[in-house]
Amino acid sequence: MAEIFKVHIPFLDDVKEKGLKDALVAKTDESVERLTAGMNIEAVRSMLRGDPVTRPNPRVKPHADGFWLHMRPTYFNKKVMPWYPTFRLGFLAVYFLVVETITGVILMFWYTPSTLVAYENMLNIMGNVPLGLMLRDLHKIGAEAMVAIVLLHMLRTYVTGSYKKPRQFTWHTGVWLLLFTLFLSFSGYLLPWDQLSLWAVTIGASMSEAAPPPVVGRIVDVLVRGGPGFGDIGLLRFYLGHVLLLPILLFIALGIHYYKVIIHGHSLPPGVEADGEDTARKVPMGVRDYFMPDVMTKELYWIALWTFIIIFAVTVGNLYHAPLEPHADPQITPLHTTAPWYFLWLQGMLKLGDKLIWGIIAPTVLLGFAFVLSYLEVGPSRRYIRRRLGMSFAALTVAVFAILSYMGTPYYAVSSSPDQEVMAVLAPQTHPGPLRGTPAEELVVGEYSTHAVASVPTAGLLELMELYEEELVKFGDDLPDSEGLMIIEDWQVGLKKITLRVLWNGGERAADLAVYLHADSNYED
């Protein structure tokens, strides 16, 4: 019986044999080797020092035996290591995907996809969760950066001709990744359930209604929004899309995309190979940069740098904060609603005319073209000089998208009443603006007119009244013989009522806007 319960600890035998210190060192060495899937302490230190490789090379073992590094190549071609030609954009896109996943999962702890509490959840995250504001800001800045970087990565791939044979399919999966990234960002827009969310997404989602024929459009619209307008069901759909469906699709597409990148090797800079030739897979001994330590330190450095930048930007740097507008209200359309910046080109196209042609057919054709571009454009050369047409096409595309995006902003072809525009400059609906940004003590009770700007009592008021006057002059054609009044009253303890009144046609026509402003509301920040 006793034999069954006999405990045998081999380590104790080692201690007996070598003494405690040597046994501990040996055990640690063994643990490190197991954790790194093949590198003992000496190999790790030698790698970090950048010693020449010994034979057999222990630095390739983690790639062969370990899970994480088996996804990464053992070495890269020296020619793809500098900034040019990759600009590290693909790596950065994945970096931001990881940032989004981490911050997103943490934010999920404080979020319920219900129109009753979603907005309150935001206030709770911002005002009650330690570091909650930072996490939300990081998630938002990461989302914006990820979209921008994926777009730049696509542009870079096009410019260096890296989509050409044999990498057509890599390009194709990249377009899927772009699509999923855009939809991830777009679906996240709705979740805070503020006015910005509701109206930006409403603009996008309402386009689905134009899908032909009308019965299909209606069905698609109802499927997307869960009803004739956004409500609990629509919010839940966007939430599940945002946290489950789209991430799953994105990770699958990313797996395929990166697998193809490794299989074909990173494409060399254009011009180092003969036309039609692709030698990226075979990396001769002399031009290898091993993953350990060169690529790894570069990547870790890059991660440290970007983490520092984004965390600095949203905390002590105060450079970026995720916006939060008033609670979503389907009854109140803000004066100027815009789609997210990466869909402004779509909003611009919609101003060109028919919703079906510009809102559905044109984007579908564009997207379809992007999907098959790598199979259509089969010119053998990747040299810039021999791709004049292709380069012109890229420049033209960028220019057209820039112009369309401009056309999507409220500065282009949006008609609204000029009196509302003037008042909205001082007190906009979508962000605090100059009036709310003026410290409460500067807003002295009284009635002020743009006809007597100089007589106002404080510097803050003077600035506001000058802006007011300037705007009335700007809209002088539509608002002839105008006067702008600002009436400031004490309303409650700490609360002031500010009435903006624009009079024109010599006082025949008038429009009012009332703004309540509390001394503690902190819009200055």
Added chain:
Amino acid sequence: MTWRVVVGTLLVVATMIIVAFTAINEPARMADFDAGFEARSIEVGAALFESNCMSCHGITGQGIPGVAPALNSADLFNGTRLTEVGWTGALEDYVRLTVAGGRPLASTGTSYPQRMPTWSQEYGGPLRIDQVENLVDFVMNYGLTYAAGTGAETAAAAPAAEGIGANLTDPALPAGDAARGEQLTMDLGCVGCHVTATVGPAWLADSHPSGTGIGTRAGESVTASDYAGEATNAVEYLRESIVNPNVYLSTGFTAGVMPAIYADSLTAQDVADIIAYLETLK
């Protein structure tokens, strides 16, 4: 490679310091955010009050006799009113409950014959829960006036000057100012029953079955066969309706709904201005 290791390590340390620094300052920042949020909630509440509550509770919450009680008054915040109604909970809950649910029936034993409407969407009203909360924050903010002891109590319910009295011809009406009259109808809460709702006969042509406004109907009613009052023309008819509302009732309306307080509380000028305004509503 070495510089990358050094700079990268420094960056990681710097990032950790920044996060630690931010974390240390979080309690203060969060308190600040909450104060700012509370203040913005009061702002939103003020706008909601203007569009939903003002017509009955008065522009500055001073209440309107016979229509709705004062919110901007000491007795609400010093516990007097809660004792009167027998409420033992917190005032804020009382306000929230009243805003959200309204009053199912008009309160007996008060001079408020109308029931307060339900406001929360939870109970079939028009406002979202967060909007109800905004209104509660706004109403509770009136409490600061009394807590601070600024003596602003006197600002509420300004005492009326010399009342016009119930006679239809004496004193003679001065010239009326329709613009001031329109403002008065809002300040006094007339619009709560005659425009916003139709507790009383609708003033506006669009809301009345006849398709005509009160300005037109006054002239017609005074010559109608069933008219039982003392007025001889439209102006006197309107004056009578204000100062002595129960003498003659429009079809379908009962006596005592319109407060019979205006003979004492309005001046001749007030009545003249209101009539001047009503006559413009053809």
